[in-house]
Amino acid sequence: MSYDKSNSIVLIVDDTPENITILGEYLAEYKIKVARSGLDALALIEAGTIPDIILLDVMMPGIDGYETCRRIKANEATNEIPVIFITSMSEIEDKVKGFRLGAVDYITKPFQLEEVKTRIETHVTLYNYRRKLENVNSILEQKVAERTFELTRAKEKAEEANRLKSHFFALMSHELRTPMVGILGYAEVLMDEVQNEELKVYAENLNESAIRLKETLESILILTKLESQTHEVHPAVFILEEKMNDLIQRHMHSANFKGLKMAYQNKSTSKEVYYDITMFEIIINNLINNAVKYTDKGKVSIESYNETHEGRLYDCIRVSDTGIGIPKEKQGLIFEEFRQVYEGMTRNFEGVGLGLSLVKKYVNLLNGKIELESEVGKGSVFTIKLPQWEKVEVIPKSEVKDSVVKLKERIAYPDKQKVLLVEDDRINVEVTKLYLENVCDIDIAYDGASAIQMAKRNDYSAILMDINLGKGLSGIEVTKIIKQLEQYKETPVIAYTAFAMDGDKEDFIKEGCTHYLQKPYKKQDLLDLINDVI
Ligand code: ADP
Numbered sequence: 001m002s003y004d005k006s007n008s009i010v011l012i013v014d015d016t017p018e019n020i021t022i023l024g025e026y027l028a029e030y031k032i033k034v035a036r037s038g039l040d041a042l043a044l045i046e047a048g049t050i051p052d053i054i055l056l057d058v059m060m061p062g063i064d065g066y067e068t069c070r071r072i073k074a075n076e077a078t079n080e081i082p083v084i085f086i087t088s089m090s091e092i093e094d095k096v097k098g099f100r101l102g103a104v105d106y107i108t109k110p111f112q113l114e115e116v117k118t119r120i121e122t123h124v125t126l127y128n129y130r131r132k133l134e135n136v137n138s139i140l141e142q143k144v145a146e147r148t149f150e151l152t153r154a155k156e157k158a159e160e161a162n163r164l165k166s167h168f169f170a171l172m173s174h175e176l177r178t179p180m181v182g183i184l185g186y187a188e189v190l191m192d193e194v195q196n197e198e199l200k201v202y203a204e205n206l207n208e209s210a211i212r213l214k215e216t217l218e219s220i221l222i223l224t225k226l227e228s229q230t231h232e233v234h235p236a237v238f239i240l241e242e243k244m245n246d247l248i249q250r251h252m253h254s255a256n257f258k259g260l261k262m263a264y265q266n267k268s269t270s271k272e273v274y275y276d277i278t279m280f281e282i283i284i285n286n287l288i289n290n291a292v293k294y295t296d297k298g299k300v301s302i303e304s305y306n307e308t309h310e311g312r313l314y315d316c317i318r319v320s321d322t323g324i325g326i327p328k329e330k331q332g333l334i335f336e337e338f339r340q341v342y343e344g345m346t347r348n349f350e351g352v353g354l355g356l357s358l359v360k361k362y363v364n365l366l367n368g369k370i371e372l373e374s375e376v377g378k379g380s381v382f383t384i385k386l387p388q389w390e391k392v393e394v395i396p397k398s399e400v401k402d403s404v405v406k407l408k409e410r411i412a413y414p415d416k417q418k419v420l421l422v423e424d425d426r427i428n429v430e431v432t433k434l435y436l437e438n439v440c441d442i443d444i445a446y447d448g449a450s451a452i453q454m455a456k457r458n459d460y461s462a463i464l465m466d467i468n469l470g471k472g473l474s475g476i477e478v479t480k481i482i483k484q485l486e487q488y489k490e491t492p493v494i495a496y497t498a499f500a501m502d503g504d505k506e507d508f509i510k511e512g513c514t515h516y517l518q519k520p521y522k523k524q525d526l527l528d529l530i531n532d533v534i
Helices: 017-026 038-046 065-074 092-100 113-193 197-228 240-257 277-293 355-365 397-411 426-436 448-457 475-484 504-510 523-533
Strands: 009-013 031-035 053-057 083-087 105-108 235-239 261-266 272-276 299-309 312-321 369-375 379-387 417-422 440-445 462-465 493-497 515-518
Touching: 009 017, 009 038, 017 031, 017 113, 031 038, 038 053, 038 065, 053 065, 053 113, 065 083, 065 092, 083 092, 083 113, 105 113, 113 197, 113 426, 113 523, 197 240, 197 277, 197 355, 235 240, 235 277, 240 261, 240 277, 240 299, 272 277, 277 299, 277 312, 277 355, 277 379, 299 379, 355 369, 355 379, 417 426, 417 448, 426 440, 426 523, 440 448, 448 462, 448 475, 462 475, 462 523, 475 493, 493 504, 504 515, 515 523
Parallel strands: 009 031, 009 053, 053 083, 083 105, 261 299, 417 440, 417 462, 462 493, 493 515
Antiparallel strands: 235 272, 299 312, 312 379, 369 379
């Protein structure tokens, strides 16, 4: 590296004028500064002269060269400046002492001027290199610090946005689920109660539309949850054939309406299976729903069977239809969010294009795979293959079945138990009362304070506790207070709520509720739960 010598300062520190003269003349290309003693040199530096190199005599009156060097090296502003000792002593220990103090080199008197010049050039060059490198380093460090700061800010902003998004979806979820209780509830009640055939069909249609609305809403909420947080899998035991029949039954009405045959064949050797029930239901529901939706004539066949891959047993479900089929080039795309074979204004089918992306995500979460064979005009076959999960806890399904039987027996007896319903939504109160009128006596508290008063005056067998009670105490606060009353220590308190984000259930149980029922719920789910707890 070449450098501008006329801008490089050489400080000569020597008490012998002849030495100064010789060196000064010989190094005339440099900017020469002179000090006649160590203290003078330090004073010069102190006054602002920062040399590029210091030629330092060892033997000087006052402080000697070694001490001068030590002080220069002790100063942060000057400790990097190369120091070359000028010495007439050539004993090895002196050289070592100089180097230990931080000198970079030494030259001996009498001077070999060519040698002096070369050494100075080398050290000034090295010094310049080092300074440049330090400069680059500090620029880099600054840039890294700036970038880190920007990234931290961006991360904080993203986290904040994510928090807001989660909050927004939690709110939406709650606000949309609550009125669904009324819509679905009354539709179910009407279907059961109405005798007139025409009105019965209206009620069934109302129920079907409400279920579709609920499922679309749930798909959107689930996908958003899947994007914003890690989704936990909560496996439980269920009977495969029973669950499949139940899921198929939900689509019977639409299939009949279109004149489609629907058949289920169970070739599986697995009686009980162990998966996340919600995920399993959503997967199968979407596949059957699509098969019916995209088929105009013929049939929808569903089959369950087993396969073994690499020593592992898989539960497989195949849903085949004789519908419109899917062109080869679209078969990958339909698993992406909001993508459909027929998009835009020309599309002939209802739907938002979320079903299959949910199916795919859930199948992945269950470590399974999904296969598709399809031919346009002939039909489609969707197959899911789920590796059997290792069981952690076993909840025999038979217990739940028993509880339904017990419920029916109970209805026949007049000794109905008292249940307190704490709920601020008038319509939800009405629906719940209708559902439970033959099962138990219900008292209603529309707010937390009344709930506590009523709990003190009565002895309820169970409490159905809405969590968001509008003004005043929340359901959780009310639960905590009631749970402190001696007669309620063992009483079941069901968190009966539209809070349905991941972790909500666990939070409510931690806070003192004993059970959880997510709104909107099916009549039978509420009956089963009430029967289980009282
Ligand atoms: P949606 O049915 O709401 O549009 P999906 O994600 O369930 O959303 O499906 C995406 C697309 O895949 C559908 O729009 C349709 O074009 C195609 N598709 C899915 N299942 C079938 C099927 N069984 N037969 C023909 N096309 C289907």
